[in-house]
Amino acid sequence: MDKFEKVDGVAAPLPILNIDTDMIIPKQFLKTIKRTGLGVNLFDEMRYTKDGAEIPEFVLNQPAYRNAQILVAGDNFGCGSSREHAPWALADFGIKVIISTSFADIFYNNCFKNGILPIALPQADVDKLMEDAERGANATVSVDLVSQEIHGPDGGVIKFEVDAFRKHCLLEGLDDVGLTLQKEASINAFEEKLAVSQPWA
Amino acid sequence: MTAPRTIYDKIWDAHVVDQQEDGTCLLYIDRHLVHEVTSPQAFEGLRMSGRTVRAPKRTLCVADHNVPTEGRARGIENPESRLQVETLEANAKEFGVEYLEMLDIRQGVVHIVGPEQGFTLPGTTIVCGDSHTSTHGAFGSLAHGIGTSEVEHVLSTQTLIQSKAKNMLIQVDGELPDHVTAKDIILAIIGKIGTAGGTGYVMEYAGEAIRSLSIEGRMTVCNMSIEGGARAGLIAPDEKTFEYFKGRPRSPKGADWDKAVAYWRTLPSDEGAHYDKIIKLDASDLPPLVTWGTSPENVISIEGNVPDPKDITDAAKKAAVERSLAYMGLEANTPMTEIKIDRAFIGSCTNGRIEDIREVAKLVKGRKVSDHVSAMVVPGSGLVKAQAEEEGLDKILIEAGFDWREPGCSMCLAMNDDKLKDGERCASTSNRNFEGRQGRGGRTHLVSPEMAAAAAIAGHFVDVRDFD
Numbered sequence: 001m002d003k004f005e006k007v008d009g010v011a012a013p014l015p016i017l018n019i020d021t022d023m024i025i026p027k028q029f030l031k032t033i034k035r036t037g038l039g040v041n042l043f044d045e046m047r048y049t050k051d052g053a054e055i056p057e058f059v060l061n062q063p064a065y066r067n068a069q070i071l072v073a074g075d076n077f078g079c080g081s082s083r084e085h086a087p088w089a090l091a092d093f094g095i096k097v098i099i100s101t102s103f104a105d106i107f108y109n110n111c112f113k114n115g116i117l118p119i120a121l122p123q124a125d126v127d128k129l130m131e132d133a134e135r136g137a138n139a140t141v142s143v144d145l146v147s148q149e150i151h152g153p154d155g156g157v158i159k160f161e162v163d164a165f166r167k168h169c170l171l172e173g174l175d176d177v178g179l180t181l182q183k184e185a186s187i188n189a190f191e192e193k194l195a196v197s198q199p200w201a
Numbered sequence: 202m203t204a205p206r207t208i209y210d211k212i213w214d215a216h217v218v219d220q221q222e223d224g225t226c227l228l229y230i231d232r233h234l235v236h237e238v239t240s241p242q243a244f245e246g247l248r249m250s251g252r253t254v255r256a257p258k259r260t261l262c263v264a265d266h267n268v269p270t271e272g273r274a275r276g277i278e279n280p281e282s283r284l285q286v287e288t289l290e291a292n293a294k295e296f297g298v299e300y301l302e303m304l305d306i307r308q309g310v311v312h313i314v315g316p317e318q319g320f321t322l323p324g325t326t327i328v329c330g331d332s333h334t335s336t337h338g339a340f341g342s343l344a345h346g347i348g349t350s351e352v353e354h355v356l357s358t359q360t361l362i363q364s365k366a367k368n369m370l371i372q373v374d375g376e377l378p379d380h381v382t383a384k385d386i387i388l389a390i391i392g393k394i395g396t397a398g399g400t401g402y403v404m405e406y407a408g409e410a411i412r413s414l415s416i417e418g419r420m421t422v423c424n425m426s427i428e429g430g431a432r433a434g435l436i437a438p439d440e441k442t443f444e445y446f447k448g449r450p451r452s453p454k455g456a457d458w459d460k461a462v463a464y465w466r467t468l469p470s471d472e473g474a475h476y477d478k479i480i481k482l483d484a485s486d487l488p489p490l491v492t493w494g495t496s497p498e499n500v501i502s503i504e505g506n507v508p509d510p511k512d513i514t515d516a517a518k519k520a521a522v523e524r525s526l527a528y529m530g531l532e533a534n535t536p537m538t539e540i541k542i543d544r545a546f547i548g549s550c551t552n553g554r555i556e557d558i559r560e561v562a563k564l565v566k567g568r569k570v571s572d573h574v575s576a577m578v579v580p581g582s583g584l585v586k587a588q589a590e591e592e593g594l595d596k597i598l599i600e601a602g603f604d605w606r607e608p609g610c611s612m613c614l615a616m617n618d619d620k621l622k623d624g625e626r627c628a629s630t631s632n633r634n635f636e637g638r639q640g641r642g643g644r645t646h647l648v649s650p651e652m653a654a655a656a657a658i659a660g661h662f663v664d665v666r667d668f669d
């Protein structure tokens with residue numbers, strides 16, 4: 001996984017509540033056996049007509065937002081299915097940061113495994129960033145993971161929280177499996193104990 | 202003496218392999234269910250890093266999302282779906298994991314198969330690359346959905362990196378009225394707390410109404426915990442639970458059985474255990490519920506009307522309601538019972554069990570599906586199908602004009618050929634009414650099996666309590 005430090009980019013506004021993973025990547029694209037190539041189908045049913053033509057009003061189809069790296073969205077982003085295809089599609093499109101008032105649990109986890117930083121902020125801060133985002137390409141936003149700060153286009157600074165372990169993994173681009181395998185002795189010991197106390201489990 | 206603990210605390214404590222200073226834990230995973238959609242990239246990851254499946258016996262694979270529900274013996278026509286299912290089979294073989302193939306009678310929706318086989322057991326931790334893994338909480342197991350990277354992590358380490366969630370108690374007292382079901386309980390809860398209401402929590406369901414539910418009903422409740430945003434749902438195991446597992450293929454046997462039951466009896470939450478949040482609900486005044494919008498929290502009594510955005514002051518919520526109504530093709534203030542349907546879908550891991558099919562058969566016996574409605578019943582597993590056929594339920598359903606299908610996820614998410622056409626309206630026993638969920642432009646109303654069956658017969662939603 002690539003290391004994540006800082007993102008300076010255009011933020012796209014998606015002021016919709018409860019954006020679910022079926023919206024982010026509809027099921028017809030889940031038939032793939034690969035992780036890559038899903039970016040073109042990100043938000044497919046909102047982004048294209050049935051015949052595959054772009055819907056010009058959709059935010060990511062607008063010239064100002066075609067290269068957006070940050071999404072500012074309504075509450076409860078990523079609810080629904082556990083499909084990791086959702087963060088794969090976002091990452092493949094180029095999204096590195098998602099800002100909302102809250103995230104669904106599994107989606108939130110999945111983001112970190114794919115180098116995406118989800119940031120939960122109070123409503124007032126999200127409202128401010130939503131306004132900034134609506135100004136398009138002239139208003140870039142900068143997200144610094146090391147200092148846990150978002151710098152808006154007008155110089156405003158918003159602090160954000162992130163779990164220390166997850167921050168460390170993102171900054172270093174660490175692979176969870178590799179980390180866990182370092183604890184193999186503990187897993188072995190746990191299994192030996194379990195075999196005695198709950199042989200059925 | 203240790204402080205009183207909830208069932209979640211107990212199962213959690215019993216599975217911590219390692220704890221870091223910041224509280225992040227390595228949690229041991231007893232059971233891992235794998236399906237074709239969220240696993241290919243995980244197995245690919247193992248292959249690329251030269252890793253293996255750590256505990257093949259703790260892993261069970263079954264294809265359910267992509268399988269056809271008609272003419273299965275001919276194989277899968279869609280090449281992408283076929284490749285995904287074949288890939289699962291090949292991966293299972295390569296890594297030495299059991300795979301229930303499509304024509305095996307034990308095949309079905311992964312969350313129905315696990316308990317049927319006794320693979321799911323009380324007190325265990327269970328994961329699957331599927332959000333409705335919360336279903337297994339009905340048996341007092343800590344069960345939740347994970348992403349594909351985590352599937353790979355569990356395959357190779359049999360553990361998961363987790364921070365502990367908070368405890369929420371949902372106390373449902375009172376006795377359910379006739380024709381009001383487990384589905385209505387969980388829809389009512391989601392309507393009350395909202396789809397983000399459970400975020401950061403594990404929900405424990407308790408109270409008289411929950412205890413009185415059958416095992417199948419408890420599964421329906423826990424199944425939709427995820428629609429309330431919770432990481433998992435839990436119901437303490439009791440005699441009904443033990444009875445359910447007795448003699449299942451993978452259940453403990455002999456002395457192990459007695460030892461297991463003794464352990465399972467220690468699982469219920471202790472008196473005085475701490476909950477971070479408590480929600481109360483009275484089941485005795487619940488009506489049958491229907492969703493009107495594109496979020497599972499958009500619930501309303503069958504006696505109610507489509508809400509009017511004019512009555513909503515919060516701008517974001519108003520916009521959400523307007524968007525939902527436009528998508529659903531509904532006018533504000535329309536009585537729910539005047540809404541006509543085109544399709545009815547009975548099935549899924551929410552309501553695809555034998556009990557659901559029995560209820561539907563009882564209701565439709567001697568009646569006919571309305572002329573303009575196409576209705577289907579998709580059993581949750583091959584075993585459910587066989588049981589229903591043994592009881593002659595298939596005949597009753599076919600006689601009434603329902604399609605009787607082969608088991609799988611089917612139109613719950615429409616990855617196979619079973620989908621709604623643009624603009625079609627469906628009474629569905631599944632769990633999600635999101636835009637496009639059952640087919641692009643399709644309009645889903647979530648209901649109980651009896652309500653779906655009654656709507657199929659009447660041609661529009663009806664109050665099943667007055668359905669004669």
Ligand code: SF4
Binds near residue numbers: 266610631
């Ligand atoms: S039946 Fe529906 S909710 Fe259940 S596992 Fe299949 S697709 Fe998911």
